[in-house]
Amino acid sequence: MTLARQKKPLHEVGARIHSFHGGLRLRHHKKISCGDPVEQPPLPELLSVPLTQHAGNAAAPLVSAGETVLKGQPIGRCQPCAQIHSPVSGVVEAIEDRPMTHPSGKMGPCVVIRPDGREQWTGLKPISDWKTASPESLIMQMQDCGLAGLGGAVFPTHRKARDGRDRRIHTLVLNGAECEPWISCDEMLMREQPDKIVLGARILRRALGASRVVIAIEDQMGAVEAALSHAAECAECQNISVVKVPKIYPEGGERQLIQVLTGLEVPLGGRPSQLGMLCQNVATAAAVADAVVEGKPLIERYITVTGHGISHPRNFRALVGTSFSHLVELCGGYTKDVARLVVGGPMMGFPVASDASPVVKASNCVLALTADDISDSQVEMPCIRCGECARVCPASLLPQQLFLQVRNELWNQAAEWGLAACIECGCCDVVCPSHIPLVEWFRFGKGERRKLAMEAEASELARKRFENREARLARLKLERAEKMQRRKQMLKDKASQQDRIQASIERARSRAARQAASTGKGPGDDA
Amino acid sequence: MTRSFPTSGAPHVAPQTNVARVMLQVLLALVPGVLTYAWFFGPGVLVQIALAIFFALLFEAVMLRWRGRELKPFINDYSAVLTAVLFALCIPPLAPWWISCVAMLFAMVFAKHLYGGLGQNVFNPAMVGYVVVLISFPQAMTAWMPPLSLSEIDLGLGAILATIFTGQVPVEGSWDAVTQATPLDLLKTGIESGRLVPELRASPVFGYFGGKGWEWVAGGYALGGFYLLYQRVISWQVPTAVILSVIVLSLPAWLIDPANNPDPLQHVFSGAILLTAFYIATDPVSGCVSNRGRLVFGAGVGLLTLVIRRWGGYPDGAAFAVLLMNMAAPLIDRYTRPRMYGE
Numbered sequence: 123m124t125l126a127r128q129k130k131p132l133h134e135v136g137a138r139i140h141s142f143h144g145g146l147r148l149r150h151h152k153k154i155s156c157g158d159p160v161e162q163p164p165l166p167e168l169l170s171v172p173l174t175q176h177a178g179n180a181a182a183p184l185v186s187a188g189e190t191v192l193k194g195q196p197i198g199r200c201q202p203c204a205q206i207h208s209p210v211s212g213v214v215e216a217i218e219d220r221p222m223t224h225p226s227g228k229m230g231p232c233v234v235i236r237p238d239g240r241e242q243w244t245g246l247k248p249i250s251d252w253k254t255a256s257p258e259s260l261i262m263q264m265q266d267c268g269l270a271g272l273g274g275a276v277f278p279t280h281r282k283a284r285d286g287r288d289r290r291i292h293t294l295v296l297n298g299a300e301c302e303p304w305i306s307c308d309e310m311l312m313r314e315q316p317d318k319i320v321l322g323a324r325i326l327r328r329a330l331g332a333s334r335v336v337i338a339i340e341d342q343m344g345a346v347e348a349a350l351s352h353a354a355e356c357a358e359c360q361n362i363s364v365v366k367v368p369k370i371y372p373e374g375g376e377r378q379l380i381q382v383l384t385g386l387e388v389p390l391g392g393r394p395s396q397l398g399m400l401c402q403n404v405a406t407a408a409a410v411a412d413a414v415v416e417g418k419p420l421i422e423r424y425i426t427v428t429g430h431g432i433s434h435p436r437n438f439r440a441l442v443g444t445s446f447s448h449l450v451e452l453c454g455g456y457t458k459d460v461a462r463l464v465v466g467g468p469m470m471g472f473p474v475a476s477d478a479s480p481v482v483k484a485s486n487c488v489l490a491l492t493a494d495d496i497s498d499s500q501v502e503m504p505c506i507r508c509g510e511c512a513r514v515c516p517a518s519l520l521p522q523q524l525f526l527q528v529r530n531e532l533w534n535q536a537a538e539w540g541l542a543a544c545i546e547c548g549c550c551d552v553v554c555p556s557h558i559p560l561v562e563w564f565r566f567g568k569g570e571r572r573k574l575a576m577e578a579e580a581s582e583l584a585r586k587r588f589e590n591r592e593a594r595l596a597r598l599k600l601e602r603a604e605k606m607q608r609r610k611q612m613l614k615d616k617a618s619q620q621d622r623i624q625a626s627i628e629r630a631r632s633r634a635a636r637q638a639a640s641t642g643k644g645p646g647d648d649a
Numbered sequence: 650m651t652r653s654f655p656t657s658g659a660p661h662v663a664p665q666t667n668v669a670r671v672m673l674q675v676l677l678a679l680v681p682g683v684l685t686y687a688w689f690f691g692p693g694v695l696v697q698i699a700l701a702i703f704f705a706l707l708f709e710a711v712m713l714r715w716r717g718r719e720l721k722p723f724i725n726d727y728s729a730v731l732t733a734v735l736f737a738l739c740i741p742p743l744a745p746w747w748i749s750c751v752a753m754l755f756a757m758v759f760a761k762h763l764y765g766g767l768g769q770n771v772f773n774p775a776m777v778g779y780v781v782v783l784i785s786f787p788q789a790m791t792a793w794m795p796p797l798s799l800s801e802i803d804l805g806l807g808a809i810l811a812t813i814f815t816g817q818v819p820v821e822g823s824w825d826a827v828t829q830a831t832p833l834d835l836l837k838t839g840i841e842s843g844r845l846v847p848e849l850r851a852s853p854v855f856g857y858f859g860g861k862g863w864e865w866v867a868g869g870y871a872l873g874g875f876y877l878l879y880q881r882v883i884s885w886q887v888p889t890a891v892i893l894s895v896i897v898l899s900l901p902a903w904l905i906d907p908a909n910n911p912d913p914l915q916h917v918f919s920g921a922i923l924l925t926a927f928y929i930a931t932d933p934v935s936g937c938v939s940n941r942g943r944l945v946f947g948a949g950v951g952l953l954t955l956v957i958r959r960w961g962g963y964p965d966g967a968a969f970a971v972l973l974m975n976m977a978a979p980l981i982d983r984y985t986r987p988r989m990y991g992e
């Protein structure tokens with residue numbers, strides 16, 4: 123990475139729109155869920171709040187069954203990740219394994235709460251004077267309020283913010299370019315709450331020590347642009363600009379968005395903060411405003427319920443823990459040919475086996491697809507090396523080669539050809555005429571490599587341990603041998619000393635004898 | 650009420666195309682070239698195409714059965730049909746029927762299925778089949794007809810069929826009456842015997858830039874090629890590299906000594922250069938994967954074709970050039986990996 127690449131003058135971020143390699147123009151299907159204003163659904167009977175919601179470990183529960191909780195009260199704590207709060211006031215019915223709405227598809231511990239309908243808040247601690255508060259206190263507030271990236275990655279906001287601060291970033295990029303088809307929750311949020319987003323951006327900017335904010339939106343969002351620009355007209359809103367980017371999937375991906383705004387590439391395995399930038403979703407910015415100005419923890423989010431499998435698609439402001447079935451019912455239920463339920467967008471979302479799964483901080487969309495949308499009855503053919511996959515790959519990889527390497531378990535080669543750089547966007551998969559599930563192979567390959575790396579580490583550890591033991595034994599042996607040697611030497615020395623004493627005695631004697639002889643007297647003749 | 654759903658990995662989007670569609674697009678692109686061919690040289694080429702398709706599908710089916718593969722998806726993918734058509738366009742329209750049989754045997758069995766079937770072949774099957782019969786049966790493979798406009802005898806479809814199936818031309822004078830040296834033959838033997846290019850070009854078998862009739866066929870191929878480029882079925886790198894390398898490499902020789910060297914356009918429009926550039930060297934399976942690799946591959950095909958035309962034992966060298974570059978493709982791939990994002 124050259125210095126010139128890192129030190130891009132900050133006024134240039136978003137000044138000119140660049141392009142990225144590959145990508146797809148997809149039909150967006152966004153309008154159909156944008157017709158109704160966003161409403162809060164009526165309280166469900168039960169809420170199930172998973173304790174694993176962020177990248178990282180499961181949170182430890184702070185409550186137990188039978189306990190009464192207040193709205194916004196912390197119910198799960200997890201050190202490096204963010205807190206989890208009760209979305210309602212009510213009674214904890216149980217803490218048990220339930221669907222978690224997680225890409226793994228596994229069940230996991232959830233706090234099941236029966237709301238009492240009073241919606242009684244716990245004591246909130248807003249920071250009303252955020253303009254003078256220390257950046258560290260703002261970051262602490264984000265942690266206490268359980269903020270995490272709402273674009274889908276759910277990386278804890280406070281950790282990202284600390285990293286950005288440490289690296290002295292100059293520009294905060296707010297990502298409003300949701301490039302996946304169907305999802306419209308960010309667009310609705312930007313339309314309805316532009317002031318809150320701008321406020322959150324200013325708070326984040328202060329917490330990060332950044333000087334500029336760039337809000338990136340898609341070029342078809344005319345109404346959104348007007349709303350945001352208007353909101354950003356306040357006296358303290360200098361250096362907040364709204365930039366329109368062309369709608370090409372996966373432009374909303376952090377790395378692609380950075381490339382579009384600056385022409386720079388985030389170094390392989392690195393983070394945007396290395397280029398002096400930090401990305402946050404627009405919804406995260408709004409949550410920051412709520413958390414700091416009102417002290418409200420993150421317990422609800424905008425979510426799109428849509429797809430050809432939904433009778434009346436729309437957006438909700440749903441509490442975390444609300445089951446998808448509750449939301450779908452409010453949309454008039456499923457259409458009769460619904461075939462698959464996906465959380466997130468069609469390109470990168472994950473399927474869920476049941477609509478009993480709850481809304482979590484990461485869920486931006488519930489997508490019900492029909493057999494026509496997915497048509498997975500197509501037969502898989504061998505790769506004909508047509509290169510379509512490489513043409514659309516935004517990471518400039520050669521998916522056809524990676525596929526062969528992963529299938530033949532040539533891990534070193536796969537690493538060299540960039541398996542780790544694959545962002546799993548699915549572009550290659552969609553265009554492949556042979557219908558090879560490329561992304562699934564790449565996910566599998568990454569998992570295997572992680573496993574192998576772990577095993578290698580373990581065996582390295584074992585080897586080290588073995589070597590240490592061997593070395594210890596060898597040292598002991600050596601020490602013993604040395605000790606023996608010393609002992610022997612000592613004994614020998616002792617023996618020779620005695621010899622010496624004996625010899626000197628002898629010498630003395632003979633000397634005396636000689637003297638006696640010369641004086642004509644024997645030793646005993648003195649008397 | 651909750652409801653459960655079957656799950657399957659992302660992306661959850663219907664695929665945009667399929668192998669059969671891609672192959673069909675290539676076949677469709679060949680239509681103008683084939684029709685022009687039949688227009689100038691009679692319906693023999695259509696008979697050859699039908700024969701080659703028949704044998705190709707036959708061997709494909711036998712091999713699939715033998716390898717225990719499902720028949721339907723592979724027979725329906727049109728890849729064997731495409732191989733057959735490309736081969737049939739390379740042989741003389743009056744070649745005997747067993748030429749197709751032998752060539753498709755080698756193409757399907759040896760070049761394709763013994764390497765592992767669709768997508769696994771190292772060499773272009775059509776070119777393997779062509780080269781095998783070209784080397785084994787030089788006489789049958791060089792009996793070319795002049796364009797109808799230059800021919801004294803107009804063979805009807807019946808006579809053509811009889812020729813192909815019996816190996817005997819049912820007219821007086823037999824083979825000599827219906828065949829004639831191709832423009833490329835004339836050039837090669839002419840230049841080798843010391844005659845000058847302008848003098849040779851005065852022969853009626855030459856047209857504006859290439860052989861009479863042939864240049865139009867080549868134009869038909871190019872037309873289809875542009876359709877494929879437009880549809881993004883093939884990438885621009887290979888055809889551009891083939892054509893440009895032929896032009897750039899033959900230009901200096903022609904400028905220095907036009908009496909002994911054909912001009913660049915003559916090279917491009919005669920023989921199999923345009924067919925190769927758009928349809929054969931672009932075969933993805935046996936070619937290179939990256940864009941830079943494809944440029945190198947195409948340039949190699951152009952260069953080797955010229956070398957063989959000039960110094961080799963055959964008037965046209967495109968088939969050999971493609972096979973040689975097929976061999977080099979893995980090596981080229983190794984050295985032309987694109988720079989990945991952030992690297």
Ligand code: SF4
Binds near residue numbers: 509521
């Ligand atoms: S798109 Fe599919 S068939 Fe084409 S090269 Fe890539 S993996 Fe192979």
Ligand code: SF4
Binds near residue numbers: 545
């Ligand atoms: S899924 Fe990976 S390999 Fe495929 S296009 Fe996206 S980044 Fe490239």
